[in-house]
Amino acid sequence: MARLVMGRLPLRPSEESTLSRMTDPWWEICTSCWRYEPSSRPSAKELMEKVKGPTVCARGFSSISLHPDRVCSTKPVLP
Numbered sequence: 001m002a003r004l005v006m007g008r009l010p011l012r013p014s015e016e017s018t019l020s021r022m023t024d025p026w027w028e029i030c031t032s033c034w035r036y037e038p039s040s041r042p043s044a045k046e047l048m049e050k051v052k053g054p055t056v057c058a059r060g061f062s063s064i065s066l067h068p069d070r071v072c073s074t075k076p077v078l079p
Contacts, residue, residue: 009034025050 003010009031013022029050035041042050 004034007036025053 012027015022029042029047032042033047
């Protein structure tokens with residue numbers, strides 16, 4: 001939080017600390033919400049559209065789950 005107050009974005013967490021769930025699309029969502037100018041931040045509707053999109057889930061998983069304990073379903077993507 002201190003980094004945001006000073007006008008700097010937080011550092012991206014490591015793959016190890018997020019179990020490889022901080023994908024590039026998720027990181028983009030995070031950074032878009034931290035934009036300095038409030039009018040340049042996405043709306044709740046825009047965020048939901050991004051979260052529901054197919055590219056947000058972590059590698060190897062499909063379909064979004066809105067369960068509070070996990071971002072994506074635990075059903076692996078089959079080739």
